[in-house]
Amino acid sequence: xxxxxxxxxxxxxxxxxxxxxxxxxxxxxxxxxxxxxxxxxxxxxxxxxxxxxxxxxxxxxxxxxxxxxxxxxxxxxxxxxxxxxxxxxxxxxxxxxxxxxxxxxxxxxxxxxxxxxxxxxxxxxxxxxxxxxxxxxxxxxxxxxxxxxxxxxxxxxxxxxxxxxxxxxxxxxxxxxxxxxxxxxxxxxxxxxxxxxxxxxxxxxxxxxxxxxxxxxxxxxxxxxxxxxxxxxxxxxxxxxxxxxxxxxxxxxxxxxxxxxxxxxxxxxxxxxxxxxxxxxxxxxxxxxxxxxxxxxxxxxxxxxxxxxxxxxxxxxxxxxxxxxxx
Amino acid sequence: xxxxxxxxxxxxxxxxxxxxxxxxxxxxxxxxxxxxxxxxxxxxxxxxxxxxxxxxxxxxxxxxxxxxxxxxxxxxxxxxxxxxxxxxxxxxxxxxxxxxxxxxxxxxxxxxxxxxxxxxxxxxxxxxxxxxxxxxxxxxxxxxxxxxxxxxxxxxxxxxxxxxxxxxxxxxxxxxxxxxxxxxxxxxxxxxxxxxxxxxxxxxxxxxxxxxxxxxxxxxxxxxxxxxxxxxxxxxxxxxxxxxxxxxxxxxxxxxxxxxxxxxxxxxxxxxxxxxxxxxxxxxxxxxxxxxxxxxxxxxxxxxxxxxxxxxxxxxxxxxxxxxxxxxxxxxxxxxxx
Numbered sequence: 001x002x003x004x005x006x007x008x009x010x011x012x013x014x015x016x017x018x019x020x021x022x023x024x025x026x027x028x029x030x031x032x033x034x035x036x037x038x039x040x041x042x043x044x045x046x047x048x049x050x051x052x053x054x055x056x057x058x059x060x061x062x063x064x065x066x067x068x069x070x071x072x073x074x075x076x077x078x079x080x081x082x083x084x085x086x087x088x089x090x091x092x093x094x095x096x097x098x099x100x101x102x103x104x105x106x107x108x109x110x111x112x113x114x115x116x117x118x119x120x121x122x123x124x125x126x127x128x129x130x131x132x133x134x135x136x137x138x139x140x141x142x143x144x145x146x147x148x149x150x151x152x153x154x155x156x157x158x159x160x161x162x163x164x165x166x167x168x169x170x171x172x173x174x175x176x177x178x179x180x181x182x183x184x185x186x187x188x189x190x191x192x193x194x195x196x197x198x199x200x201x202x203x204x205x206x207x208x209x210x211x212x213x214x215x216x217x218x219x220x221x222x223x224x225x226x227x228x229x230x231x232x233x234x235x236x237x238x239x240x241x242x243x244x245x246x247x248x249x250x251x252x253x254x255x256x257x258x259x260x261x262x263x264x265x266x267x268x269x270x271x272x273x274x275x276x277x278x279x280x281x282x283x284x285x286x287x288x289x290x291x292x293x294x295x296x297x298x299x300x301x302x303x304x305x306x307x308x309x310x311x312x313x314x315x316x317x318x319x320x321x322x323x324x325x326x327x
Numbered sequence: 328x329x330x331x332x333x334x335x336x337x338x339x340x341x342x343x344x345x346x347x348x349x350x351x352x353x354x355x356x357x358x359x360x361x362x363x364x365x366x367x368x369x370x371x372x373x374x375x376x377x378x379x380x381x382x383x384x385x386x387x388x389x390x391x392x393x394x395x396x397x398x399x400x401x402x403x404x405x406x407x408x409x410x411x412x413x414x415x416x417x418x419x420x421x422x423x424x425x426x427x428x429x430x431x432x433x434x435x436x437x438x439x440x441x442x443x444x445x446x447x448x449x450x451x452x453x454x455x456x457x458x459x460x461x462x463x464x465x466x467x468x469x470x471x472x473x474x475x476x477x478x479x480x481x482x483x484x485x486x487x488x489x490x491x492x493x494x495x496x497x498x499x500x501x502x503x504x505x506x507x508x509x510x511x512x513x514x515x516x517x518x519x520x521x522x523x524x525x526x527x528x529x530x531x532x533x534x535x536x537x538x539x540x541x542x543x544x545x546x547x548x549x550x551x552x553x554x555x556x557x558x559x560x561x562x563x564x565x566x567x568x569x570x571x572x573x574x575x576x577x578x579x580x581x582x583x584x585x586x587x588x589x590x591x592x593x594x595x596x597x598x599x600x601x602x603x604x605x606x607x608x609x610x611x612x613x614x615x616x617x618x619x620x621x622x623x624x625x626x627x628x629x630x631x632x633x634x635x636x637x638x639x640x641x642x643x644x645x646x647x648x649x650x651x652x653x654x655x656x657x658x659x660x661x662x663x664x665x
Contacts (some may be wrong), residue, residue: 070407103440113439120406120435120443124426130399131431137400138407141359141385148403161426164396171391324441325476326500 001227003220007063008285009295011219012278014062015055016299018079019275021088022052024307025078025095029254037255043311044095046108049076053217053249056274057181058083060222060244061149064230070118070135070148072128074181075110077121080151086114088302092310099316100309106324118146126159128152129178133165136174136233147175147233154243155186157200163207166241170207175233177226178241183248188260204241211241217274220281247272338526339512341373343485344450347492348375348412350530352382355410358496361388361397362414362450371416372452372511394424398449402431405447410496415451418505419462421470432501433476447502448495453481454507454554454604456652457516461640464648468552468603469610471503472581478535479581481505483556484524485512487579490533498535507553507604519557536583540592544574547662548592550615551602552578555653558634559602562658571662581611586618593619597628600661602653607635629665634658 003011025044032042039046051058054076062083065071073080081091087102094101095109102114110123118135122128132150139146156162157180169176180200184191197203204211210232212225222244229240247269251258258266279292338346352358359382360375366389369376379387390397394415401411415421421428428449435445455464472479478500482488488506495502510522541556542563549559556577563573574592578585593599599619601612612633619631634653642648 070403072403101440103438103442106440107438111434111438113435113443115406115439115443118407120403121438122431124430127399127426127431130396130427131403131406133396134400134403134405134409134411135407136403138404138409141404141409142357160423161395161399164391164393165399167391167393168396168400324439325437326478327436327441327444 001224003063003223007223008282009287011059011063011223012282012292013295013299014059014083015219015275015278016296017088017302018055018058018082019052020300020303021082021306022050022078024303026050026254028307039255048109048254049252050250050254051076051079053247053269053274054181054183055079056217056219056222057179057244057246060219061179061226063223064227065147065149067117069146070132072132072135072148072150073112073119073121074128074151074153075123075125076153077110077112081112081114081119084119085117086112086119087116088306089309090114092306093313096310096313097315098310098313099320100313104316104320104324106321126152126156126161129162129165132176133168133174136169136176137172139175145234147177147230149177149179151179151181153186154180154182154184154191154200155194156180157203158195166203166207166209166239169239170209173236173238175236176239177229177233178239179226180241180243181246182243183246185248185252187252200243201241209239209241212243214242214244217244217246217272219274219278249273335525336528337523338485338489339518339523340482340485340488340506341376341511341513343489343526344374344492344506345376345378347489347496347530348378349381351493351496352378352386357408358410358412359386359388360412360414361390361401363390363392363416365389365414370414372506372508373513374450374506374511375414394420395427398424399427399431401447402427402435402445405445406435406443410446412448412450412496415449417463418451418453418467419465421467428477429474433474436500437476444499445501446499448492448504449501450504450506452508452511453505454509455641455648456509458643458645458648460643464641466605468505468581468605469614471505472611476501477582478502479505480535480579481507481553481581482579483510483553483577484522485526486524487533489526490531491535491579493530494532494535497532502535505553509554519554521557521560533579536580536585538579538585538588539577540574540588541577542573542575544572544596546572546596547598547600547665548574548576548589548596549600549602549658550576550578550589552581554604555602558653558655558658561655565655565659566662584614584618589615589618590622594623594626597626598662598665599627599631600658601631601633602658603633603635604653605636607633607638610635632661632665634661
């Protein structure tokens with residue numbers, strides 16, 4: 001399954017938006033955190049898990065989804081949220097903790113919820129899987145269209161929640177796709193030292209579903225396999241497990257010194273940065289460089305607008321902390 | 328036994344719960360039930376009996392033994408427009424799946440700024456007294472009530488059981504529905520007779536967050552829930568033999584907690600004894616006493632007392648477990664020390 005010209009450009013644009021967004025967040029995150037780094041300070045406090053390098057997974061999968069489909073995301077959710085169509089301005093404002101944020105500042109960057117596009121998060125490893133099964137079950141029981149995609153990291157494939165969810169999805173033939181973003185690091189522990197199998201796609205066999213491994217962090221290859229899996233789910237043929245080789249270009253969180261990385265690994269990863277590679281491919285496919293320049297400018301403007309919106313928004317009253325526990 | 332009037336039906340709590348689910352499932356196609364052994368088996372504790380036969384296996388869904396999987400699936404289904412009633416067979420099993428409960432079910436509404444809701448019921452059995460030992464006999468009321476974002480109820484009788492279940496299913500928030508095994512009315516376990524009461528056939532709700540004065544009195548307030556209410560009522564009978572008038576408050580709901588009814592009762596009686604089968608420390612009993620003392624300590628004529636389970640795992644041997652459990656005599660003795 002190959003993307004149309006429009007789908008290719010959509011993927012590239014969302015990758016660029018995600019990257020520019022995170023570059024902006026990275027810069028602002030450091031405000032108020034120098035000379036001494038204290039996570040609690042600055043306009044964006046708390047942990048910050050950047051997803052730069054992992055954009056191909058989000059766009060290759062979400063290119064096949066519309067607003068009505070469900071995505072459950074991880075503690076590293078920006079690229080997934082952007083590709084799913086979460087409102088960028090409200091998302092930025094949420095990360096700034098402002099009243100105009102998705103939850104008015106109650107959730108923050110690990111808890112992005114946008115019911116308008118059926119996007120939910122969990123900051124707990126592996127906990128995207130069960131809710132995706134439930135949403136898929138809901139569609140099946142209500143005879144409504146829609147598939148659920150659970151994103152998770154390769155470390156989450158060692159959680160019980162992952163295995164329980166795969167068994168449920170397999171037993172109940174649910175329209176759900178599990179997408180593992182294998183960036184090869186669970187914070188500081190490499191996949192090779194934490195996981196009994198070299199590739200998690202083989203685990204699909206234990207749950208009677210197809211498993212695919214996609215090397216190379218390649219948006220087109222991801223588009224192909226994810227498209228097949230999502231079509232399979234839509235047709236009522238049940239779940240699929242996909243593991244994608246991807247690259248975490250940043251630390252686990254901002255402030256991570258990454259001393260666990262072997263010498264030269266980061267340089268090698270940056271040399272394979274998927275965004276310039278995607279642009280090269282688009283040019284080779286006949287897209288005009290000036291059109292891609294314009295697309296990049298548009299992406300940058302969108303990000304600038306979202307960041308300005310977040311910066312200029314007000315904080316909610318302190319006492320808003322006490323509301324919205326119940327509906 | 329005296330003949331009951333023909334227009335009154337006495338139901339067990341198990342039957343009352345099942346009837347509430349049956350009526351809500353008939354009324355609302357988004358309601359469904361899932362859990363371990365809840366379909367053809369009718370629930371280990373009888374509370375889903377008859378549902379499978381009427382609604383079939385899609386809406387009365389046996390699950391694998393995967394509490395994390397199916398409870399977090401219920402969260403996802405609830406956020407997508409369904410109203411799942413999901414069973415955690417024994418509350419003691421929360422240890423294998425608590426993330427789904429307190430990090431997802433209870434928090435997603437807040438994380439969504441109130442723009443999403445999680446309308447689900449998590450029903451779970453509590454309580455001991457039948458030598459099932461330390462992993463099948465706990466109450467853990469305080470554990471669930473402590474964590475924000477979920478309502479917590481526990482009925483003491485079939486009337487409340489039905490009305491609370493109906494209210495819980497219709498509630499747009501997650502409700503933890505804790506039913507005490509010793510009140511359930513199962514063939515294989517003795518049941519507190521007072522739990523089986525007249526229960527209307529038509530649907531109705533019992534308000535979540537409203538306590539009930541189930542016996543009026545003037546000398547001491549006995550506060551409990553579920554089995555604690557029955558222990559308190561029996562103690563009140565014993566105290567009455569000595570001319571002491573005890574008022575008994577059934578909390579019905581822990582979250583929201585009806586502090587006002589407790590405060591008003593103690594304002595009248597001046598004495599407070601809390602009966603709680605959960606562990607002694609850091610729990611419901613301490614919360615009730617703090618509620619009264621924070622409000623107006625001058626209303627108390629004596630230090631409050633609490634009859635609770637000691638801070639030890641629940642022992643197996645019958646004599647040791649009974650030694651630890653609350654009972655009417657302990658309540659009477661506590662009053663006499665006041």
